[in-house]
Amino acid sequence: MLTVRDIMTPNPLTVTAEAEIAEAIALLLKNDFNGLPVVDAGGKLVGILCQSDLIAQQKTLPARIAVLFVCLAGVTAAMIAAMYKFHLLH
Secondary structure, eight states: OOOHHHHSOSSOOOEETTSOHHHHHHHHHHTTOSEEEEEOTTSOEEEEEEHHHHHHHGGGSOHHHHGGGGGGGTOOHHHHHHHHHHHHHO
């Protein structure tokens, strides 16, 4: 019988609830993940951030972050990194 353990990602990358959304989006895209576990300072799971969460909130995010959503439609990680860097500098 196939179990979750057989296909799960062991030791996944995580973010904290205080992480910037742009950072979380970059991690999702760079690693081709659909979601990230959200942990507290002690490493305890407090939630999960999914691409669907981000899409649902897209209209409420600042314009400098909303541009990152283009990646969810197929832009490469290198392109998103360049856009992210550009928006941090301007």
